[in-house]
Every structure is written in C-alpha cells, then in structure tokens.
Amino acid sequence: MRLRFLAGDVWVGLRRNLSMAVSVVLVTMVSLYLLGLGLLAQRQADAMKGYWYDRVQVSVFLCSRGSLQPNCGGMPVTEDQKATIKSQLEEMKPLVKQVFFESEEEAFQRFSEQFKNTPLVGNISVGDIPSSYRVQLSDPTRYEVVVSAFQNAPGVASVQDQEKVLKKFFTVINYVTLFAVIVAGLMVLCATLLMATTIRQAAFSRRREIGIMRLVGASNFAIRTPFIVEVLIAALAGAALAIGMLWATVHFIFNRYLTNIVLNQALISANDVWAIAPYLAGGVVALAVVTSTVTLWRYLRV
Amino acid sequence: MIRFENVTKTYPRGTRPALEDVSLEIERGQFVFLVGPSGSGKSTVLRLVIREEPTTSGSVLVAGHDLGLLPPRKVPRLRRQIGTVFQDFRLLPNKTVAQNVAFALQVLGKPNRLIRTLVPETLAVVGLEGKGRRMPHELSGGEQQRVAIARAVVNKPAVLLADEPTGNLDPATSLDIVRLLATINASGTTVLMATHDNVIVDEFRRRVVELADGRVVRDEAQGLYVPKEAPVPAPAPERDPDDLWSDPDNGDWADEIVRGEG
Numbered sequence: 165m166r167l168r169f170l171a172g173d174v175w176v177g178l179r180r181n182l183s184m185a186v187s188v189v190l191v192t193m194v195s196l197y198l199l200g201l202g203l204l205a206q207r208q209a210d211a212m213k214g215y216w217y218d219r220v221q222v223s224v225f226l227c228s229r230g231s232l233q234p235n236c237g238g239m240p241v242t243e244d245q246k247a248t249i250k251s252q253l254e255e256m257k258p259l260v261k262q263v264f265f266e267s268e269e270e271a272f273q274r275f276s277e278q279f280k281n282t283p284l285v286g287n288i289s290v291g292d293i294p295s296s297y298r299v300q301l302s303d304p305t306r307y308e309v310v311v312s313a314f315q316n317a318p319g320v321a322s323v324q325d326q327e328k329v330l331k332k333f334f335t336v337i338n339y340v341t342l343f344a345v346i347v348a349g350l351m352v353l354c355a356t357l358l359m360a361t362t363i364r365q366a367a368f369s370r371r372r373e374i375g376i377m378r379l380v381g382a383s384n385f386a387i388r389t390p391f392i393v394e395v396l397i398a399a400l401a402g403a404a405l406a407i408g409m410l411w412a413t414v415h416f417i418f419n420r421y422l423t424n425i426v427l428n429q430a431l432i433s434a435n436d437v438w439a440i441a442p443y444l445a446g447g448v449v450a451l452a453v454v455t456s457t458v459t460l461w462r463y464l465r466v
Numbered sequence: 467m468i469r470f471e472n473v474t475k476t477y478p479r480g481t482r483p484a485l486e487d488v489s490l491e492i493e494r495g496q497f498v499f500l501v502g503p504s505g506s507g508k509s510t511v512l513r514l515v516i517r518e519e520p521t522t523s524g525s526v527l528v529a530g531h532d533l534g535l536l537p538p539r540k541v542p543r544l545r546r547q548i549g550t551v552f553q554d555f556r557l558l559p560n561k562t563v564a565q566n567v568a569f570a571l572q573v574l575g576k577p578n579r580l581i582r583t584l585v586p587e588t589l590a591v592v593g594l595e596g597k598g599r600r601m602p603h604e605l606s607g608g609e610q611q612r613v614a615i616a617r618a619v620v621n622k623p624a625v626l627l628a629d630e631p632t633g634n635l636d637p638a639t640s641l642d643i644v645r646l647l648a649t650i651n652a653s654g655t656t657v658l659m660a661t662h663d664n665v666i667v668d669e670f671r672r673r674v675v676e677l678a679d680g681r682v683v684r685d686e687a688q689g690l691y692v693p694k695e696a697p698v699p700a701p702a703p704e705r706d707p708d709d710l711w712s713d714p715d716n717g718d719w720a721d722e723i724v725r726g727e728g
C-alpha cells in the first residue's frame with residue numbers, strides 16, 4: 165500500500181465519519197486530562213515527600229523566654245540542657261543521620277526568606293520562632309523513636325514531626341488521585357467503546373470498498389491499516405489536546421497562583437507534564453491500536 | 467489449473483450439501499461453462515476456488531496448491547492470481563471508470579507509474595477507450611460489466627471466474643461480453659464462467675460442466691447447454707432466489723463484509 169494512497173483513504177474516511185472522529189478526539193482528551201491530573205497529583209505528593217525527606221523530619225523545639233509549655237516552666241533552655249539533648253541525639257545514630265542546630269536568628273531568617281512576598285513577614289520578629297534541633301533520619305518512617313525520647317526532656321518545648329503534618333496533606337492528595345483515576349478509568353472505557361463503534365461505522369460505510377479489496381487480494385494489513393490509522397490520528401489529537409490542557413493547568417493555575425508559598429521548591433512544573441506526556445501518548449496509541457485491531461478482527465470478515 | 471477432488475460443501479445453516487462429491491479438472495488456458503439450474507451449486511464452486519468458503523470435505527487445488535492447507539494469511543496472494551466478475555458488476559459508484567480499475571492495483575501497493583500505463587491499456591482491451599473519466603452510472607449495463615472485467619484482469623491473473631456475468635444484460639450485449647471473455651481466454655487466461663444462458667453456451671461450443679443438486683451430471687468437451695438427446699427444460703429464472711450475494715432487492719451485495727448491527 166502506497167503512502168499517498170493510504171493517506172487519501174484515511175483523509176476520505178475521516179471526513180466521511182467526521183462526527184465520530186471528533187467525538188473520539190474529545191472523549192480521549194477528557195479521559196487523558198483526568199488521568200494526567202491524577203498522575204500529576206501523585207508527582208506533586210512525591211515531590212513534596214522528597215523535599216521534606218531530604219530535609220528535616222523531626223524538629224525538637226527548645227524552650228525560649230516566655231514559652232508556655234509546662235515542660236519549660238517559663239524558662240529558656242540552658243546550655244547544659246542543650247548539650248545533653250545534642251549528645252543524646254548523637255547517640256541515636258545511625259537512625260539519626262544528621263543533626264543541626266537552628267538558632268532563633270536563623271529561624272527568623274528562614275521564615276522571612278520563605279514568605280518574603282507575603283504580609284506574614286512584617287508581623288514576626290526574632291524570638292517568635294524558637295531555636296530547635298533539626299533532625300534528619302535515615303528511615304523517616306521511624307520518627308516515633310525520636311519523638312518519644314525527647315517529648316518530655318528538660319528544655320524541650322515540643323517535638324514536631326513533619327511526617328504527621330504532611331500525612332494529612334498526602335491523604336488528601338491520595339483521595340484526589342483516586343477520584344481522578346476512577347473517573348479517568350470510566351472515561352477511558354468510554355473512549356474504548358467509542359473507538360470500537362467508530363471503527364464499525366467506518367467499516368460499514370466502506371463495505372463495498374472492503375469487498376473489492378478482499379476480492380482482488382489486498383492483504384489484511386492493507387485492508388485494516390486505514391481504519392487503525394484513522395482511529396490513531398483521532399486518539400493522538402485527543403492526547404495532544406489533553407497534554408496542552410495539563411500544561412495550561414500547571415502553568416497558569418499552579419505555578420502562577422501558588423508560587424511563593426511555603427512549598428515553592430516542591431511544586432510540580434511544566435517539566436512534570438512533559439515527563440508524563442510520553443506515557444499518556446504511548447498509552448493512547450496502545451489503546452487505539454489494540455481496540456481497533458480487536459474490533460476489526462471480530463467485525464470484519466476476512 | 468483448478469482441481470476439485472471429491473469436494474463436498476455444506477453451508478453452516480444449509481440442510482443439504484450445496485456440492486456433493488464433486489471432482490473436476492480444469493486445465494490451464496481452458497474456457498469452461500458451468501451450467502445448471504438455480505441452486506445447483508455453480509456459485510459455490512466459484513466461492514471455493516477463491517477460498518471465500520472452505521470445503522466440508524475433499525480438496526480444491528489451484529495452480530497445484532491445496533486450498534485446504536493454505537494458511538489464511540496467504541489467501542490474498544491466491545486471490546491476486548484470480549480475477550472475478552459478478553452479475554451485479556460491483557463497481558464503486560463514487561469512483562470513475564479509471565479509478566475503479568486503478569483501485570485493484572492501488573490496494574495491492576502497485577507503483578503509480580505502473581498503474582498509469584496498465585489502466586488505459588486494460589480499458590482498451592475491454593473496449594472502453596476514452597471512457598475512463600465516466601462515472602459508473604453514466605454507462606450502460608454492458609459497459610459496466612466491461613469495467614468490472616477490466617478490474618478483474620488488470621493485474622493479469624491466471625484465472626478469470628465469472629458468476630453469471632450476463633445475468634443482467636440483454637442477449638446481444640451478453641454475446642459481446644462473452645466474446646470479450648473469449649478474447650481474454652485466447653491470451654492464455656483460464657476462464658470459468660457460471661451461467662444458465664443456453665443461447666450463449668450453444669453459440670460458443672466450449673467445454674460444458676453441468677451441475678444438478680450439487681453433483682456433476684455432465685462434462686462435455688464442446689457441449690451445448692442441453693445435450694442433444696435430452697428434452698429442453700423450461701428456461702431457468704432470471705434471478706436466483708437463494709443467491710445471498712447478488713440479489714439487489716435484499717440489501718447491499720457488500721453487507722456480509724461486516725458483521726452484526728451496522
């Protein structure tokens with residue numbers, strides 16, 4: 165089969181079946197968009213996990229002047245207490261991978277940097293954020309060990325593990341992903357059925373041509389390729405639109421409105437869209453080829 | 467060229483065999499009339515030759531190949547060796563005469579250069595020079611059948627099958643069409659033509675194979691439609707009520723290409 169003849173055949177087929185082709189494009193677009201959102205939500209969760217796991221998992225906040233925690237008794241932490249805490253943390257190696265001290269001054273600096281374009285900065289001064297030991301664990305899931313060891317230690321105001329804070333957030337993300345993937349799954353099912361119907365419609369409207377092709381000895385490949393290519397073009401057009409919409413979503417909504425908030429560095433970006441795009445496109449190619457092959461095999465007499 | 471060895475064919479929904487223990491040998495270059503009343507199994511013979519249907523028992527050999535042993539993916543290659551024409555022409559109504567003929571080459575992936583020389587050449591052979599740009603509906607029945615013949619032979623097949631090619635044509639046009647088939651036969655193509663047109667068979671005096679109820683009842687070298695000694699039967703009806711392919715009143719000839727609800 166010559167390429168130009170195939171192209172002409174496909175073009176005629178698409179035009180003759182335009183409404184079906186358009187619906188394949190749209191349904192593919194919506195299903196891939198939802199699927200893409202689910203995948204991006206997971207990547208967002210992974211990015212944040214990576215971000216936090218690379219940094220601090222447990223913060224041991226120390227008493228400062230005016231701390232209200234009963235453990236402090238209103239007194240700031242003493243140098244002795246600090247030394248004890250420090251050496252106890254060092255003893256917990258290798259679970260404790262790294263410990264560093266953040267003074268009140270440094271805490272203030274970090275906060276100002278993170279929220280530099282928000283009104284929060286003006287309302288806070290040195291000393292409002294207590295000094296702390298920031299502990300990095302070799303196994304972030306075993307934070308409980310550190311928490312229980314220091315919760316009521318002298319000079320410790322509170323022990324905060326990021327895991328617990330982030331867990332809620334990850335749970336929400338997981339539900340969002342689950343929802344997106346379920347709806348996407350239903351839409352993919354719709355897309356599959358629609359592709360099958362489209363093929364049958366196309367085969368029916370070209371049954372004379374197919375009859376002649378079989379009679380003169382055209383190969384199955386020659387008979388089926390135009391149908392497969394038609395569905396493939398429609399599905400890829402849908403995939404391209406979906407990827408465009410995902411990019412727009414990340415670029416305009418995510419990166420523009422959520423920028424400069426706490427997790428600045430841990431946000432997904434257009435790069436993540438490009439990273440999942442090949443999988444979406446590849447998946448849709450596989451789906452279109454398998455669906456049309458199976459439909460033709462079942463529906464078209466050879 | 468074509469050989470039937472004790473072939474029996476029963477259709478899946480058929481009650482009795484359409485062909486029963488048929489043995490037949492057609493040599494390369496022969497011209498054979500396959501005659502018999504409606505429902506005697508003529509079309510079934512042709513369908514078995516192009517492997518449109520498998521045999522129930524026995525074997526069909528074409529050019530030495532046992533079609534029962536032919537894997538499905540090689541069936542197209544077999545069909546490229548065989549041209550087929552039908553009573554209802556089966557032209558594509560939205561293509562010109564030349565495009566209809568070219569279609570048979572395009573779907574086989576032949577280069578355009580070849581198509582541009584072969585199509586006018588073949589149209590000339592069938593007597594349609596200069597009519598390449600006409601649409602099928604602008605042609606007479608006889609001319610449409612010539613287009614169908616051109617499409618069947620443009621790829622230079624070794625065998626030409628014709629299933630009642632004159633069934634829709636008036637007697638004079640019918641004779642012209644069979645003369646054309648005879649010309650094609652003279653250039654070396656084996657021709658097997660199913661017909662129940664006694665005038666034509668008697669006029670051409672070629673080999674006659676007669677079927678009745680799925681059995682070969684006569685095989686004569688230069689036969690007549692009815693052997694001299696037998697009484698003349700009533701002429702067969704114009705159209706075969708059992709022929710699922712060619713009845714134009716009962717849906718499209720191509721309907722069985724696709725299955726189920728359309």
Ligand SMILES: Nc1ncnc2c1ncn2[C@@H]1O[C@H](COP(=O)(O)OP(=O)(O)O)[C@@H](O)[C@H]1O
Nearest residue numbers: 477479480484504505506507508509510706708
């Ligand atoms: N697809 C089919 N399914 C069932 N029976 C069929 C089918 N095609 C033909 N037959 C039966 O097989 C017999 C021979 O048919 P056919 O070969 O078409 O005869 P002819 O061409 O001589 O009229 C007939 O009895 C017909 O009813």
Ligand SMILES: [Mg+2]
Nearest residue numbers: 508509706709
């Ligand atoms: Mg018949």
